[in-house]
Structures are given as structure tokens and as C-alpha cells.
Amino acid sequence: MNGPSPQARPPRAGGRWGWLRRLTALTTGRTGLAVFAVVGLTAVVSVFWTPFDPQRVDIDQRWAPPGWPHLLGTDGTGRDILSLLMAGSVTTVWVALGAGLIATLIGLVLASLGALTARWVRESVAVLVDILIAFPVLLIAMMISAVWGGSLWVVIVSVGIGFGVNIARVTRPELRRVLHSEFVLAGRAAGLTPMQNLLRHLFPNVAPVFIVQLSWGMAVAVLAEAGLSYLGFGAPPTQPSWGGLLSELQSYITVHPLSVVWPGLAITLTVLGLNLLGDGLREATDPTLSRRRNAARAHVPEVVA
Secondary structure, eight states: OOOOOTTOOOOOTTOTTHHHHHHHTSHHHHHHHHHHHHHHHHHHHHHHOOSSOTTOOOGGGTTOOSOSSOTTOBOTTOOBHHHHHHHHHHHHHHHHHHHHHHHHHHHHHHHHHHHHSOHHHHHHHHHHHHHHTTSOHHHHHHHHHHHHOSOHHHHHHHHHHHHHHHHHHHHHHHHHHHHTSHHHHHHHHTTOOHHHHIIIIIHHHHHHHHHHHHHHHHHHHHHHHHHHHHHTSSSOTTSOOHHHHHHHHGGGTTTSHHHHHHHHHHHHHHHHHHHHHHHHHHHHTOHHHHHHHHHHHHTSOOOOO
16 A cells, blocks of 8 residues: 655645745844844955954054044054954854854764663763753853963854753753654654664754754854953954954043944844844744744734724
8 A cells, every 4th residue: 555655754834945935034034144144244355355454553543533444443553443343253253153063063962862872871961961051151161271271262162062062952852852753753664774864854853943042052152252252261362353352442441432332232233133043043943933923913803093
């Protein structure tokens, strides 16, 4: 008797790229994508061009107000703030992507071990995750920097470890839930190996939860990089960084307050944009959430003037 293939995945609304169409239809999704695109494009452009050399010192132009040719003004050594912000976006992108990659590897490995292995291994991984999640990112960065010294890699590794554990904690129960789904059991009965089941069924079905957690983790990575650079555990002084620039300028906030606004605004908008992107991804990758919201709006009675 012919029937549906036991290896077929459950159908998804909108096809493979349906989530992207739903994301761009949301205000939060469009805003988050726009911020992400602007920061990424600025980082790419700054590798090849900036209005001025970010490290060029010009004492004659120190504390120049915003205007031409220094659109955002200069700092106490005459460096162009716009050029410093553009160069600092490279550091921000590297931290977000590097921390995201490390968090992905750690999160998926721990979640897989905590969901698909023998009971004693699952319980050991759960205890390990509970222990690691108690360590804040700042403490992890301080411990790593005590051994290898403060650098950009300290930020990337510490943030990656911190949020990889968070990803594992959220993804593990989702893997356990999908593991007992009918299509996974059918794939196992059809002869799929555990690795084939993992790649074909389990990971794709927990991808929405994972992507949302990753986008939020990247947003916090940007904030953590700024905070760690501000405290001296992040990028070296020779490498432009929004947090480092904020640390240098905060001493002059009462004399030249506008100079401190620009790096703070860049950090705030980037973190806000990535958080909005995470909210948009949460709704775009979960069609049932969107349907519930639409149904709730449909049942709200109209107010008659």
C-alpha cells in the first residue's frame, strides 16, 4: 500500500523561504534587518575607506565641532570621530559573528549531548550547563584575560561560551520534544542513522528557537564587547572600538558632551536593531504565534465613536 514517505518532514507553511517573507512583512523584522545591513555595510566599507585615518592625530583640529570636513567632530587628539566609529564597526561585526559562531558550536553540541545520549550523559550535561550558566560573561572574560591577557579574542570567546550555554539550555528541551515526534520515529524505523535523523529532522525543527536565541545573543555580544572594552578587557588601544572610544571620551562628558553621544548612540541602535531582529525572527519562524495574534485582533470589538 502506497503512502507518504516516512522520511518526509512535516510540511512548513510558506515553503523554505516563507519565514523571510514573514520577517520582511513585520515592522520589527524590517527595522532589525535594516540596522544589521547598515552596520555590516559600514564595516565592509571602512575596511577600504574612511573619511580620515582613524588613528591620525591632528592637534590643530582637537575638539572640532561637528561640521565640514569632520561631520561628527573630533576627539581630544584631533582624530575624526566618524572615522573611528566606522572603523569600530569592524570590531563590532567581528565580535557579533565570532561570538555567534562559538555560541552555535557550544550550544548545539551541548544540546545534542543533553538530549540524544544515554541518561547518565544527559544528566551530567544538564548539571554542567547549570554550573556554567551561573558564571556571567564578565567573570568568564576576566578569568580568560588573566591567563592570555585582554584582547578582542577574550571578548569573542567569553561571550561565545556564555551564550552558547544559554542556547544549549533553551534548545535541549526542544530537541527532546522533537525527538519523540512521529516523523522522527518513522525516520528511525525507516533505517535512518542517529546522525541522519539529527541533521534531517531534529536540527531543522529546532532552528526557529535556535535562530532567535542566536540573534539575541549577538545583540548582547555587542553590548558585552563595549562593556569589556570600556573596562580594559576588550580590544587593544590600537584597534578602534565603540566601547574603547566611549571609555576615552567619558572623561570629557561635562566639557564636550556631544562627543560621547556618538559611540553611545551607535551601540544603542545596534543592540536595539538586533533585539528587534530577534523579536521579528521569533514571530516569523513561528507561524502559530502570528495566527494567534491575528485571531486575537479579529475578536477585539471595534470602538464605535
